[in-house]
Amino acid sequence: MEKILDIYTRMLRIRRFEEQVGVLFSQGQLPGFVHLYVGEEAVGAGVCATLRNDDYIVSTHRGHGHVIAKGGDFNRMMAELFGKATGYCKGKGGSMHIADFSIGMLGACGIVGGGIPMAVGAGLSAKLRGTDQVSVSFFGDGASNEGSFHESVNLAAVQNLPVLFVCENNQYGEFTPMEKVTGVRDIALRAQGYGIPGVIVDGTDALAVYEVAQTAVARARAGEGPTLIEAKTHRKGGHAEGEKAFLAGGVYRSAEELAQMQAKDPIVLLHKRMLEMGVATPNDLEELDQTITQAVVESVAFARRSPDPKPESIYEDMWV
Amino acid sequence: MAKKTYVAAIKDALAEEMRRDSTVFLMGEDVRLGVFAGTRGLHAEFGDARVIDTPISELGVAGAGVGAAVTGLRPIVDLMFGTFLYLALDQIVQQAASARYMFGGQAKAPIVYMVQNGGGISAGAHHSQAVHPIFMNVPLLKVVMPSNAADAKGLLKAAIRDDNPVIFLSPLSLTGSRADIPDGDHFVPLGKGEIKRNGRDVTICAAGAMVQKSLLAAEILAKDGIEVEVIDPRTLKPWDEEMVLESVARTGRFVAVDESKPICGAASEWAATVSEKAFSFLKAAPQRVSGKDVASPFSPILESAVIPSVDEVVAAVKRVM
CATH class of the missing domain: 3.40.50.920 (Rossmann fold)
Structure with missing residues (x-):
């Protein structure tokens, strides 16, 4: 029961943070560009709820959700998105490079598939150091067509590493439907090519994600090797915020598809289920929402009042 | 002082550093047998865990090295030829070299990428290129290229102990060259000509x-x-x-x-x-x-x-x- 509330809290923290980021971006208040995790919350939250603080995750360009799911701090995240000195990376990383090594979050990654080898290396490190830590690589359906994915899964398989390969299949690589550019319908099938288990899970069902992740984590901790989990999910927004502007009216998703996706909102689904199960009262969940929303608002205030990085800090954090 | 070949000097440096520091490990294609002999024999002393034969997956192995480095180990990744670094470029440039800076100093990536560089032995277009300027142009990498066996030993020891990512380029034509190598912990600091x-x-x-x-x-x-x-x-x-x-x-x-x-x-x-x-x-x-x-x-x-x-x-x- 407590775990369900924990997972829901992680999801709602992601949702409210991302909604705020979307608003700030549309108002032109954030430099650069952002890829929001809205709609995919059940995956990051369900997986990270099975992890310890000292377990590792490596994320993607759509990485805010993973940071929050692993226990990241709103203030330092928001400050990073504003490019402030108080941000996680002192303004040097931005949306696609947020990391928090103190909670095992080894960084988001701007290159599709670029983070996967690192996650394998963290798993190798755990094995060589003789710990029972596990390492999770989050990536998308698009990344499963990168060489880095195939090299990494094979390496983890032959070395029997404690790694979870979590494919967040949101059906689109940027604006291209997955089936147009992918030789298989199910990314999980690719596990067979490397002799490891491949599992498909409904990525909008947080508890189902939690369950398959738990099994994979237990396997990894027991020294039984990696698992590929394919979570079928949806991104509620675009590839990047503000994409309408640069798509110049071009449309790539039908109204019908968007409506179907709306009906599978993972937070709405879990909310309903929790009430049915008696995990929480509507009042409890409303209070939780208010607390989270307030924390998001405070993070924006924190970011705004934070100092800008000094130009001369470009020469800091170079060589050790 | 003893006269040794370049590859013997490399092997001595690796063995000494692996004895000195249990977080140092070696991985790459055929490091156990050692194509250039610089890694040959290390497996007998250090075993499977610290001398790892990997798949021929330069990108994946280069990146796995970064993951190991930022989580407390000191990997030496042997990618054999400088030209094979091209296959691993994304992980070396975007992860190994960038991690510390783009994460605001949270990480350090003490990793050595070890290859043979340049030509001179009729190895043909794909195995004979002097690749060092590509890496000199990457911020926050260190690039080392010894000119003799003694420096090779001393510089490799320095590279392994360095907390930053280092590209260690052994001139291909010097593989069999010999030099007098000072006894003991011969160390040549990086950055000194x-x-x-x-x-x-x-x-x-x-x-x-x-x-x-x-x-x-x-x-x-x-x-x-x-x-x-x-x-x-x-x-x-x-x-x-x-x-x-x-x-x-x-x-x-x-x-x-x-x-x-x-x-x-x-x-x-x-x-x-x-x-x-x-x-x-x-x-x-x-x-x-x-x-x-x-x-x-x-x-x-x-x-x-x-x-x-x-x-x-x-x-x-x-x-x-």
């Missing part, structure tokens, strides 16, 4: 396999009364520009000798630095001797026409006199 020969008339800066050629050129020129100072920077980034500038301030003439290509090559960087910072001392325009701007041909006659020769170094020195 060495004056290989003193001279009052011209300064040559040369690295890797070009050092020996420059020394041979200096001997020939000495017979004509031209005294050449030869400097080996040993580390290409960060490089010992003070040593070169100080020398040029005395000689007033500069020749840069490097196996890589002329456009944005190491010689270009050295010549530009000298022109910019020692212009008032110069009696002639700095000259470059670089590899010809073509792919590496196979035939020994063609390959030696591409790689800088002793004659070309002599001619370049005469141009500045």
